[in-house]
Amino acid sequence: MKLVSYRDASGDTYGVAVGDGIVEVGRASGFGHADLKAVLEAGALDAVRDFAAGRSADVAQDSVTFLPPIGKPDKIIMVGLNYATHIAEGGREPPKFPMLFPRFANSQVGHGQPMIRPKASETFDFEGEMAFVVGKTGCHVTREDAYSHVAGYACYNDGSIREWQRHTTQFMPGKSFMGTGSFGPWLVTTDDIPDPEVMSLVTRLNGEEMQRATIDDLVFGVPELMAYISTFTELVPGDVIVTGTTGGVGAYRTPPLWMKEGDTVEVEVSGVGVLRNPIVNE
DSSP states (O other): OEEEEEEETTEEEEEEEETTEEEEOTTOTTTOOOSHHHHHHTTOHHHHHHHHTTOOOSEEGGGSEEEOSSSSOSOEEEEESOBHHHHHHTTOOOOSSOEEEEOOGGGEEOTTSOEEEOTTOSOEEOOEEEEEEEOSOBSSOOTTTGGGGEEEEEEEEOOEEHHHHTSSSOOGGGGOSTTOEEEEEEEEETTTOSOGGGOEEEEEETTEEEEEEEGGGBSSOHHHHHHHHHHHSOBOTTOEEEEEEOSOOGGGSSSOOOOOTTOEEEEEETTTEEEEEEEEEO
16 A cells, blocks of 8 residues: 655645555545554554545546655654665775664655755765654564564655765764655555565666665664664654665765756655655755
8 A cells, every 4th residue: 555645735635546646535534634644643554445445546646746655753763874885885884783863854855846955065965765664652672573563665865965964973964954855755555565675776866877776785674773773762653764875876976976956866666666856956
């Protein structure tokens, strides 16, 4: 099931993607969940699936504005240096523990919406990644139980302002400029993706392939990340964990390759879909 958050003439809502359309669920009589985060909090995925089953689309996807699937998560936790190829291109050693940093909700946009190169720097880089969304509350989640806490998977572009990322050893300033990241196009539930490690990740800039990897190349996979993070913080429905990027980023090319106004960047995760965004200047 592909869960979509979107905006139409009547406001923000959500539904289930079917073909080129969307079955609207958010405004259905008696449903009562304000957004997809509320659906996850209520444990209502089966209710959404049952409602949408067999229904025709209410609206065409190309007639709406896509929003991040989870618009206001309690936490967005990013993972750095989590693919061997990306670690090697930066001349680093593999970390002993996951390298984590936060990202702010207003720093991300939905599928098809412009990613913004800020006035502060031209060093706007792409980072194609796979994200997973937490489906139920948990602390001290074991690796064996980790997948039972996952609601689904999405594409993510961790657009990075490298100059600001390198001001100190803390990445956050370069990762949280408004509108520099993207998340979507939808959340694909785990019944459609029983094993994320078989998926592949590809990033394209203006149609040219920049990055390619398989998810099983992660240094710390979904079980390890879920277990580690839930040891120091309670994970709740709607939390977004973004698993890291692979080699091929613009910063380590010769010369460096930065995204600029007029570019189009795509992140494709097999089994999920393609997250596509134009680049504009602030």
